Amino acid sequence: MSFDLFVFERRSCINTSLDIFSYQEKFTEYTEDKDYNSLNGCSDIISSWAKKMFEKFPPMNGEYAPPDEIAYASEESENHLTDYSLGKHGVYCAFSYSVAEKALEYIKSIADEYKVGFYDIQSNDAIFGKGIEILKYRTESHGDTICDLDNIERVIDTLDSIERGTTNRENAFITIWFETDGVESTFVQATPSYKSKGFFKNILYKNKSNDISGYFFEIEKDGALYQTLIKDKNELKEMVRAWCIDRKEPNISKYKKLLDL
Incomplete structure (x- = not known):
């Protein structure tokens, strides 16, 4: 089991929670013509946000994934490894439950700066993003x-x-x-x-x-x-x-x- 968050770029077409649910459903069909482990094909906003996230929660796969001797050097470093599905305007993130609270707070802290919002799939108070x-x-x-x-x-x-x-x-x-x-x-x-x-x-x-x-x-x-x-x-x-x-x-x-x- 993982702690899953759906991160989305704050575009003009994302104004309501219904827009977010619709985009998430479309996103998880994974029909974009790109490698979901790569930032190639991601928007500038998603690329910038992802690179910032990788500093604290490195990806399991792709060119930014740390070598095994770093990724698995300790239980803490292994727990911070995150499975990202990187789309053009959104990212599906699967964190270890052991770092769920840290991940949630960190994403909240940088969301406005990097012009993203997110949907906490596990929560009844699920959507974060000013003005939505x-x-x-x-x-x-x-x-x-x-x-x-x-x-x-x-x-x-x-x-x-x-x-x-x-x-x-x-x-x-x-x-x-x-x-x-x-x-x-x-x-x-x-x-x-x-x-x-x-x-x-x-x-x-x-x-x-x-x-x-x-x-x-x-x-x-x-x-x-x-x-x-x-x-x-x-x-x-x-x-x-x-x-x-x-x-x-x-x-x-x-x-x-x-x-x-």
């Missing part, structure tokens, strides 16, 4: 979590599950927002609109799916919270997708204003 918008969500049973769109859609798919909620007082919900440098932006959220049940209907529907009339969709805008009812779950997912991916806000002219925040 990080998509997060929370639910009635799950705290603040970095996520991608697939995570969000899976949560929406189970909004009407009886395991998550059954009434407007004990309800399932999802709240979604982007966070930049620890500051939360505006948010959207959704919860089922549960139909009330009488005593006999409760018995009849016991252990079955909830009876709902749709999904309340709410959005924060200009210091207030607005709400509408969406009948179809797929429509709800499309609205959330547009808000997350295209950053498209819905037309709230016919929404109900719930309160000032």
Whole structure:
């Protein structure tokens, strides 16, 4: 097992955590026309960053790898050997767990200077890079979590599950927002609109799916919270997708204003 970090160049196309996840997925297909043990074909930024890293965490392979008599001179020197996959605009790094904390702190300390960010694959607080918008969500049973769109859609798919909620007082919900440098932006959220049940209907529907009339969709805008009812779950997912991916806000002219925040 290794301690893995994905380091990426701060380019204009990397603005959100979704951009990072997408680039990491593409990067790990390893389809670039280059030797991933070599700095040849890397951008100037990645080359400069890598050479700085090699000073403290030398590579296992490639032209900058130390000779065996140095690399394996002691347990400490061996533990600092690192497996780098060097792409044009990114690097996948596999450190020994014994130096994980040192590696993480060192990369943080030089990230801004060398114009890179990184994704800590092992962590819930996973992405480091000033100005990056990080998509997060929370639910009635799950705290603040970095996520991608697939995570969000899976949560929406189970909004009407009886395991998550059954009434407007004990309800399932999802709240979604982007966070930049620890500051939360505006948010959207959704919860089922549960139909009330009488005593006999409760018995009849016991252990079955909830009876709902749709999904309340709410959005924060200009210091207030607005709400509408969406009948179809797929429509709800499309609205959330547009808000997350295209950053498209819905037309709230016919929404109900719930309160000032």
